[in-house]
Amino acid sequence: MGRAFVYVIVGGGVAAGYAAHEFVKRGVSHGELCIISEETVISLSLSIYIYICVCVCVYICNVSVVVPVAPYERPALSKGYLLPEAPARLPSFHCCVGSNEERLAPKWYNEHGIELILGTRVKSADVRRKTLLTATGETISYKYLIVATGARALRLEEFGVNGSDAANVCYLRDLADADRLVNVMQSCSGGNAVVIGGGYIGMECAASLVINKLNVTMVFPEAHCMARLFTPKIASYYEEFYQSKGVKFTKGTVLTSFDFSPDGKVTGVNLRDGSKLPADMVIIGIGIRPNTSLFEGQLTIEKGGIKVNSKMQSSNSSVYAIGDVAAFPVKIVGETRRLEHVDSARKAARHAVAAIMEPEKTGEFDYLPFFYSRVFTLSWQFYGDNAGEVCHFGDFSGNSSFGAYWINKGHLVGSFLEGGTKEQYEAIAQATRVKPKVEDLAELERQGLEFALSV
Numbered sequence: 001m002g003r004a005f006v007y008v009i010v011g012g013g014v015a016a017g018y019a020a021h022e023f024v025k026r027g028v029s030h031g032e033l034c035i036i037s038e039e040t041v042i043s044l045s046l047s048i049y050i051y052i053c054v055c056v057c058v059y060i061c062n063v064s065v066v067v068p069v070a071p072y073e074r075p076a077l078s079k080g081y082l083l084p085e086a087p088a089r090l091p092s093f094h095c096c097v098g099s100n101e102e103r104l105a106p107k108w109y110n111e112h113g114i115e116l117i118l119g120t121r122v123k124s125a126d127v128r129r130k131t132l133l134t135a136t137g138e139t140i141s142y143k144y145l146i147v148a149t150g151a152r153a154l155r156l157e158e159f160g161v162n163g164s165d166a167a168n169v170c171y172l173r174d175l176a177d178a179d180r181l182v183n184v185m186q187s188c189s190g191g192n193a194v195v196i197g198g199g200y201i202g203m204e205c206a207a208s209l210v211i212n213k214l215n216v217t218m219v220f221p222e223a224h225c226m227a228r229l230f231t232p233k234i235a236s237y238y239e240e241f242y243q244s245k246g247v248k249f250t251k252g253t254v255l256t257s258f259d260f261s262p263d264g265k266v267t268g269v270n271l272r273d274g275s276k277l278p279a280d281m282v283i284i285g286i287g288i289r290p291n292t293s294l295f296e297g298q299l300t301i302e303k304g305g306i307k308v309n310s311k312m313q314s315s316n317s318s319v320y321a322i323g324d325v326a327a328f329p330v331k332i333v334g335e336t337r338r339l340e341h342v343d344s345a346r347k348a349a350r351h352a353v354a355a356i357m358e359p360e361k362t363g364e365f366d367y368l369p370f371f372y373s374r375v376f377t378l379s380w381q382f383y384g385d386n387a388g389e390v391c392h393f394g395d396f397s398g399n400s401s402f403g404a405y406w407i408n409k410g411h412l413v414g415s416f417l418e419g420g421t422k423e424q425y426e427a428i429a430q431a432t433r434v435k436p437k438v439e440d441l442a443e444l445e446r447q448g449l450e451f452a453l454s455v
């Protein structure tokens with residue numbers, strides 16, 4: 001059995017949602033577009049009882065209902081979703097609310113004639129025949145394919161440590177993970193949480209755990225948190241802020257094993273430096289791997305992702321790739337990169353659809369990398385590339401905003417700002433895009449934010 005579509009998107013995350021929105025804006029016809037996504041969540045837990053007589057009721061079992069999920073804004077999972085009060089829940093954060101546009105609930109896809117094949121894994125792809133085979137045995141054919149399969153969380157077992165399946169060990173990539181994390185967190189209030197990894201997941205989850213009244217220790221191998229982006233000076237500001245909230249840091253080491261209770265829960269975390277941390281729960285955030293396996297051997301792979309050109313087109317001209325899975329030419333830095341951030345996924349999705357539907361009118365994707373995070377009362381944005389020499393500016397005492405510029409080969413290439421206003425963030429973005437010449441770092445430091453505002 002099989003169905004044929006003009007456009008097929010495999011993967012139903014952020015990039016897929018924004019691509020669908022762009023298809024509709026550009027006038028896709030009913031029945032032309034389909035999205036296939038495996039993502040599901042266990043949504044309902046119904047208790048089933050039977051009545052023996054009018055007043056005797058016997059509990060039989062709990063029934064969990066697996067519900068497929070339409071594209072949503074994944075960033076909500078490590079922020080609003082984990083709040084103890086008024087947490088964000090679907091349908092409030094379906095795409096495209098993250099960029100203040102309309103919210104695409106499942107009904108929207110139906111109204112626009114988009115076929116949502118949800119809760120369904122694509123298990124193989126044949127780019128020569130232009131077909132996909134789903135886990136339900138259906139063959140879906142396409143004229144154009146957009147690969148938006150995102151990434152999966154790296155597991156501890158890939159680093160030689162067992163225990164990922166323990167009931168109180170959590171990862172955070174999708175809604176099902178987030179639900180599980182919330183349940184585990186609520187069952188451990190007042191207890192000890194160990195966060196493995198000092199990147200985005202580690203930092204955002206640690207903040208949420210504190211807000212949920214757990215005692216948090218973060219463990220990571222680097223000398224400071226957010227090592228891929230933060231300078232030691234920026235990191236030390238965040239670490240001191242976290243410490244003021246009660247978070248402890250164990251740096252420069254990794255976990256080697258867990259201790260387990262007789263019922264299989266983790267009770268302790270053993271570290272390479274010989275120390276042991278008591279644990280009522282553990283969150284793992286040790287990076288991701290792009291979901292490229294369907295296309296390995298069929299499409300060119302670079303930097304761990306599907307290599308695409310500036311129209312998001314892969315080495316097969318009918319196949320496009322967007323989001324975490326795509327390695328694309330980042331013109332402003334002059335190299336192919338794979339970015340693991342939502343703004344890139346949203347904009348690449350729109351660009352790919354434009355390139356497919358209006359190829360003559362669509363130029364090169366000229367993307368300025370943009371990363372951000374919000375934790376506790378803090379909020380930062382970064383634009384560009386963190387390469388070259390760093391010049392810090394502003395007030396690191398916590399009383400007002402501060403930031404950093406990166407200067408490479410005499411030009412501003414990257415800008416970071418904590419605690420800025422909308423106008424200030426726009427200014428650092430604009431200045432970074434212009435790449436102004438910088439001759440005197442001391443003068444740049446003295447001018448600080450004024451420099452960006454004057455470009």
Ligand code: FAD
Binds near residue numbers: 016077121323340345
């Ligand atoms: P995803 O959103 O991961 O979607 C991929 C989809 O493809 C999934 O639904 C998956 O189930 C499906 N899929 C994969 N393989 C198959 C298959 N074979 N068959 C069918 N379906 C398949 N970025 C930021 O810039 N700011 C943030 O604040 C931020 N917060 C984040 C918080 C969390 C908890 C996480 C996990 C990520 C966060 N990110 C953030 C990163 C951002 O969410 C990703 O960059 C973005 O989701 C990438 O979009 P994508 O569509 O490429 O992949």
Ligand code: NAD
Binds near residue numbers: 373
């Ligand atoms: P990451 O790459 O940000 O951080 C991984 C961290 O894992 C490293 O900083 C390191 O400290 C740690 N690590 C690596 N190997 C380790 C080991 N053996 N033992 C202990 N620690 C180890 O990845 P992440 O934090 O897992 O985030 C996953 C994905 O989610 C990323 O793509 C990220 O961009 C995305 N995300 C982004 C945001 C945001 O942009 N605000 C928020 C949440 C998640």
Ligand code: ISD
Binds near residue numbers: 075080
């Ligand atoms: O970009 C984002 C972000 O940081 C979120 O939390 O999108 C989500 C939505 O704003 C959630 O509503």
